[in-house]
Amino acid sequence: MIQTFLRVKKAPPQSEDDDASQTYGFVTILNDDDVVLVSPEDSHAFRVSKSKTSEKTSFSKVFSPTCSQWDVFASICAPLLSQSLFHMNDALLFTLGVSGAGKTYTLFGPQSHPGVVYLALDALFYNIRGREASFPVVESLRSKLDKSKVLEGSKYLKHDSPHPIQLPPPDAYASLFPQKPDPSFQYAIYLCFPEIYNDRIFDLLEKPSFFGHRHALSLKKSSSSDKKSVAGIQKVFLANPQEAFQLVHKVLQLRKSTSTKANSVSSRSHLVVSIELFRLQSAKNHIESCQLDLVDLAGSERTRSAETSGLLLREGASINKSLLTLGQCLEALRRKHDGRQHIIPFRQSKLTELLFHSGHLSGTAKTCMLVNIDPLGSFDENAQVMRYSANAREIIPSQSPSYTDNFMSPSLNHSASQSKSISSEAIQVQNEQLLRENDCLRQLLADADAEMVNLEYQIREQMTREMEERVSQVEQTFLNRMLEETAQGIEYTDQKIEKMGEWVRRLQQGNKEKDECITHLEGIIEQLQEENNDEQKPALQDTSNLHYIDNNRRSSRKLHYEDKQAIEEAHNLHTKRKLWPEPTLLQSSETDEEEGKPETNPKKKSPSPLKPLSPSRRPPLAKMYSQTGDVDINQL
Ligand SMILES: Nc1ncnc2c1ncn2[C@@H]1O[C@H](COP(=O)(O)OP(=O)(O)OP(=O)(O)O)[C@@H](O)[C@H]1O
Numbered sequence: 287m288i289q290t291f292l293r294v295k296k297a298p299p300q301s302e303d304d305d306a307s308q309t310y311g312f313v314t315i316l317n318d319d320d321v322v323l324v325s326p327e328d329s330h331a332f333r334v335s336k337s338k339t340s341e342k343t344s345f346s347k348v349f350s351p352t353c354s355q356w357d358v359f360a361s362i363c364a365p366l367l368s369q370s371l372f373h374m375n376d377a378l379l380f381t382l383g384v385s386g387a388g389k390t391y392t393l394f395g396p397q398s399h400p401g402v403v404y405l406a407l408d409a410l411f412y413n414i415r416g417r418e419a420s421f422p423v424v425e426s427l428r429s430k431l432d433k434s435k436v437l438e439g440s441k442y443l444k445h446d447s448p449h450p451i452q453l454p455p456p457d458a459y460a461s462l463f464p465q466k467p468d469p470s471f472q473y474a475i476y477l478c479f480p481e482i483y484n485d486r487i488f489d490l491l492e493k494p495s496f497f498g499h500r501h502a503l504s505l506k507k508s509s510s511s512d513k514k515s516v517a518g519i520q521k522v523f524l525a526n527p528q529e530a531f532q533l534v535h536k537v538l539q540l541r542k543s544t545s546t547k548a549n550s551v552s553s554r555s556h557l558v559v560s561i562e563l564f565r566l567q568s569a570k571n572h573i574e575s576c577q578l579d580l581v582d583l584a585g586s587e588r589t590r591s592a593e594t595s596g597l598l599l600r601e602g603a604s605i606n607k608s609l610l611t612l613g614q615c616l617e618a619l620r621r622k623h624d625g626r627q628h629i630i631p632f633r634q635s636k637l638t639e640l641l642f643h644s645g646h647l648s649g650t651a652k653t654c655m656l657v658n659i660d661p662l663g664s665f666d667e668n669a670q671v672m673r674y675s676a677n678a679r680e681i682i683p684s685q686s687p688s689y690t691d692n693f694m695s696p697s698l699n700h701s702a703s704q705s706k707s708i709s710s711e712a713i714q715v716q717n718e719q720l721l722r723e724n725d726c727l728r729q730l731l732a733d734a735d736a737e738m739v740n741l742e743y744q745i746r747e748q749m750t751r752e753m754e755e756r757v758s759q760v761e762q763t764f765l766n767r768m769l770e771e772t773a774q775g776i777e778y779t780d781q782k783i784e785k786m787g788e789w790v791r792r793l794q795q796g797n798k799e800k801d802e803c804i805t806h807l808e809g810i811i812e813q814l815q816e817e818n819n820d821e822q823k824p825a826l827q828d829t830s831n832l833h834y835i836d837n838n839r840r841s842s843r844k845l846h847y848e849d850k851q852a853i854e855e856a857h858n859l860h861t862k863r864k865l866w867p868e869p870t871l872l873q874s875s876e877t878d879e880e881e882g883k884p885e886t887n888p889k890k891k892s893p894s895p896l897k898p899l900s901p902s903r904r905p906p907l908a909k910m911y912s913q914t915g916d917v918d919i920n921q922l
Pocket residue numbers: 294295296383384385386387388389390391392549551552553554583584585586658
């Protein structure tokens with residue numbers, strides 16, 4: 287029978303669990319073997335049944351949150367070690383639970399509370415002390431059995447610093463292992479670390495490539511037995527416990543882990559710490575081995591609670607799939623124990639393939655399963671793991687070491703029986719058996735379908751969430767761009783308005799100056815008229831002169847109303863001014879010439895030349911025109 291144990295995770299110090307009542311979150315520990323899980327109101331189970339449900343589950347032993355790492359080691363691992371040391375039996379211990387329930391903690395733990403792996407290695411070295419075989423001796427015999435590449439611990443770890451841990455005193459082991467191993471043998475311990483990541487097997491001791499890649503390895507039949515082992519995996523020979531601790535610590539750094547909402551250091555792969563114990567008599571050329579596998583399974587996780595996406599989601603799906611296959615294999619083994627022939631779907635995942643091919647679960651290996659639950663975590667997820675473990679509890683491993691027998695299909699059984707004389711009774715029995723088998727297969731299929739639907743729902747939900755996130759990101763990007771462009775547009779328009787304002791100001795300034803210029807010109811004209819009236823009356827009688835003055839007045843007024851025309855007029859004025867030279871300003875003969883009307887009346891007395899304007903009047907006008915740049919009045 288597979289022994290199943292339960293460890294209830296220790297609550298954080300601030301929680302108010304009452305130790306006396308033995309109730310921790312939704313878990314109540316009834317005694318050393320039984321626990322009851324009561325569904326809280328926020329659980330799915332409560333919503334479905336509309337009331338509190340309680341499920342009682344039995345285990346070989348229940349470890350309460352107050353139990354120490356040593357308690358777990360002493361109850362579960364020490365008996366497995368004894369089996370290996372004294373009977374050279376294979377053994378398997380695997381931890382199971384939701385993410386964050388304490389599986390890695392139980393197997394490895396912190397330096398102050400080393401876990402089962404460290405304690406097991408320490409205990410093994412304690413037991414073989416004084417009887418360790420040297421590396422060359424053990425290699426000379428071992429290499430005949432197994433061709434895998436072997437590294438010597440002291441050389442492999444020479445650049446790594448020691449990993450000190452708080453170990454129990456040696457006499458603690460003395461009480462656990464009163465019996466001593468056979469003194470006529472020498473012993474050697476090797477370690478290897480297969481890691482199952484995304485349904486592929488990798489060697490954690492292999493140096494990754496520049497891009498961090500390792501080669502995926504396959505399972506091959508070993509030459510010494512009918513078991514299969516990981517082909518090409520490297521093994522390390524360990525001379526003392528310190529080397530072993532250092533190596534385990536180093537490997538844990540290489541293992542794939544990441545932070546999820548469920549656990550800050552969540553394992554993304556299943557890690558097998560495979561301890562190979564050799565027992566040899568070099569004089570007799572005799573060597574034998576057994577394997578103790580301590581497996582830290584990655585935790586099952588629901589996408590929603592772990593809040594994973596992308597690669598993490600894929601990893602989570604792969605972890606869940608392999609755990610589901612393990613569950614189906616355990617279920618099939620249990621039904622087989624009921625007397626019903628069953629196909630065990632162990633080839634559907636690398637994890638189960640490795641466990642079944644290496645002889646665990648299927649052969650005589652002693653197997654223990656440790657279920658970790660978190661009483662403050664999700665009730666539904668933890669309850670699911672508990673139900674799963676109930677299947678394993680009823681499994682009694684086959685006494686036949688040949689695991690292939692266990693997976694013989696019904697049709698093969700059928701053909702085998704055909705060789706015997708077939709009585710109608712035998713056919714009927716077989717028919718019943720096949721019908722039962724059919725029922726089981728249907729059940730398996732229905733389970734797998736349900737799980738597929740569940741997985742599909744989770745993946746769709748995740749994809750929708752990711753899509754929504756992307757759409758909102760794109761929307762945000764567009765919005766930002768629009769705001770940026772609007773701001774740029776506003777700035778550009780502001781600059782334009784400012785420039786136009788400047789032009790308007792300059793135009794107004796120009797108009798003002800032109801007004802003043804016109805006023806000034808009118809003043810000059812009036813003055814000239816007065817002077818003409820007073821001093822040169824004959825000249826004033828000349829109509830051409832008056833025309834000229836009128837023309838000038840009109841053009842000056844136009845300047846007053848239209849900017850553009852005013853500028854043109856100013857230019858006209860400028861042109862006309864050329865015909866109006868300064869020294870003889872308002873000389874009638876020249877004015878006539880300008881108007882294209884040369885003097886025709888010789889009798890007409892030519893007016894005396896007018897005096898030029900006094901210079902004191904001219905500078906402001908010149909200045910004004912020179913400022914606007916339209917007309918150079920200096921020449922007026
Ligand atoms: N018995 C315990 N006592 C104290 N702390 C614990 C105990 N069990 C678990 N923890 C703490 O809970 C956290 C999660 O534990 P752990 O990493 O072992 O979970 P896990 O089951 O291995 O999760 P995952 O499957 O995601 O790797 C860790 O910080 C660990 O120290």
